[in-house]
Amino acid sequence: MHGKTSAGPKGHPHEVPGMKGGKEQAHGKKKVWLPRLIAWELTRSCNLDCIHCRAAARFGPYPNELTTEECLAFLDDVASFSDPIMIMTGGEPMMRDDIWEIAKHGTDLGLRMVMAPCGFLVTEETARKIMEVGIKRVSFSIDGATAESHDNFRRVDGAFASVMKAIENCKKVGLEFQVNTTISKHNLHELPRILELVIKLGAKAHHPFLLVPTGRGSELKDQEISPEDYEKTLTWFYEMRDKVPLQFKPTCAPHYYRIFRQGEREKGITVTPQTHGLDAMSKGCMGGQSFAFVSHVGKVQICGFLETECGDIRKEPFSSIWNTSEVFKQMRAWDDYKGRCGYCEYRSVCGGCRARAYAFTGDYMEEEPFCTYEPGEGAKRARDLKKKKAAQG
Ligand SMILES: C[S@@+](CC[C@H](N)C(=O)[O-])C[C@H]1O[C@@H](n2cnc3c(N)ncnc32)[C@H](O)[C@@H]1O
Numbered sequence: 001m002h003g004k005t006s007a008g009p010k011g012h013p014h015e016v017p018g019m020k021g022g023k024e025q026a027h028g029k030k031k032v033w034l035p036r037l038i039a040w041e042l043t044r045s046c047n048l049d050c051i052h053c054r055a056a057a058r059f060g061p062y063p064n065e066l067t068t069e070e071c072l073a074f075l076d077d078v079a080s081f082s083d084p085i086m087i088m089t090g091g092e093p094m095m096r097d098d099i100w101e102i103a104k105h106g107t108d109l110g111l112r113m114v115m116a117p118c119g120f121l122v123t124e125e126t127a128r129k130i131m132e133v134g135i136k137r138v139s140f141s142i143d144g145a146t147a148e149s150h151d152n153f154r155r156v157d158g159a160f161a162s163v164m165k166a167i168e169n170c171k172k173v174g175l176e177f178q179v180n181t182t183i184s185k186h187n188l189h190e191l192p193r194i195l196e197l198v199i200k201l202g203a204k205a206h207h208p209f210l211l212v213p214t215g216r217g218s219e220l221k222d223q224e225i226s227p228e229d230y231e232k233t234l235t236w237f238y239e240m241r242d243k244v245p246l247q248f249k250p251t252c253a254p255h256y257y258r259i260f261r262q263g264e265r266e267k268g269i270t271v272t273p274q275t276h277g278l279d280a281m282s283k284g285c286m287g288g289q290s291f292a293f294v295s296h297v298g299k300v301q302i303c304g305f306l307e308t309e310c311g312d313i314r315k316e317p318f319s320s321i322w323n324t325s326e327v328f329k330q331m332r333a334w335d336d337y338k339g340r341c342g343y344c345e346y347r348s349v350c351g352g353c354r355a356r357a358y359a360f361t362g363d364y365m366e367e368e369p370f371c372t373y374e375p376g377e378g379a380k381r382a383r384d385l386k387k388k389k390a391a392q393g
């Protein structure tokens with residue numbers, strides 16, 4: 001399908017140290033899986049109409065969204081067994097009247113509450129309210145270096161200006177913010193300028209997302225950058241990571257973590273939590289492993305980009321779905337992923353994007369379609385041997 005980069009003579013056909021894969025953890029102990037991050041679509045209603053939106057969100061209102069009581073009970077359940085960061089997202093989460101009550105409840109339970117508003121509703125007054133209910137950080141999306149490019153993508157005039165104003169309001173009240181950018185062919189050439197803008201604005205972090213062709217984005221398959229451009233772009237991210245004064249974290253671009261480790265290895269550096277902090281502990285795709293998504297009507301998914309239902313919090317508590325969902329179990333058994341992703345030396349730090357695999361093949365266990373890496377010789381044999389040993393107990 002495309003030219004593949006190979007492990008080459010320097011490739012190490014063994015598992016990447018640092019993250020133990022599959023069903024077992026080091027020392028044969030059973031791994032305990034806990035959510036570290038939950039994206040919670042509090043409403044699908046939205047005041048933007050973005051061309052790529054995974055939720056295909058409209059102004060709404062949407063029927064049957066979770067009630068205040070259901071939201072508070074969900075938070076109680078999450079806090080009863082874990083303490084993840086809760087991303088209150090949408091649509092536009094601020095279109096819910098009870099947003100402050102929900103956020104405050106999460107804060108009171110000791111959860112780190114963060115929010116992803118669209119911009120228009122963040123006035124100086126609401127920015128203060130955000131701080132008051134204990135929301136620790138907000139994220140805004142900037143998808144173009146200019147108003148014209150951003151507004152074309154978000155399909156609402158004034159969207160760029162509203163984000164600039166919202167950021168100004170956050171700064172006035174001392175509210176921390178980060179910027180997310182979805183990358184596709186439309187803005188690939190603008191990336192350095194977008195990063196420059198994000199730094200100038202004073203964001204704490206910049207998370208570039210790689211387009212996943214789902215929701216309205218499914219019409220944009222031709223806007224996906226080529227696998228070779230992916231490789232170049234992710235390599236550029238890797239080169240920039242310690243040159244910028246903010247946290248720069250490619251998101252939903254799992255093979256970034258392979259490129260990151262390949263780069264450090266070439267420099268003779270071993271990646272450990274001591275030397276690389278969160279970067280060493282993060283994994284490319286965390287869906288179903290330390291990350292989950294809950295929809296506006298309570299459906300649980302591995303992430304917002306893969307619509308496969310893993311449970312429904314109206315029928316079963318999230319804590320139980322987290323431990324029993326068959327799809328979640330499949331996500332945690334990466335030795336069983338198909339194609340290269342099932343035996344690649346980097347599968348435990350990358351995993352490939354399951355949603356992109358699904359969008360292109362109809363099977364979320366398939367190999368990541370946008371990775372050019374060819375695992376080292378023997379990687380498949382090593383995986384098969386591991387599976388055989390595990391089967392023998
Ligand atoms: C938590 S969502 C933020 C939701 C918020 N309403 C917004 O769009 O700004 C995080 C990021 O996912 C991005 N996103 C939405 N649909 C996407 C898709 N199909 N592929 C990749 N990223 C997508 C959004 O642009 C946003 O930057």
Ligand code: SF4
Pocket residue numbers: 254255258340341342344345346347350351352353367368371372373375
């Ligand atoms: S082959 Fe799959 S697991 Fe390996 S680097 Fe590529 S996407 Fe990641």
Ligand code: SF4
Pocket residue numbers: 212251252253254284285286287291302303304305306352353354355356
């Ligand atoms: S499957 Fe994984 S990498 Fe892909 S969009 Fe979902 S969480 Fe991100």
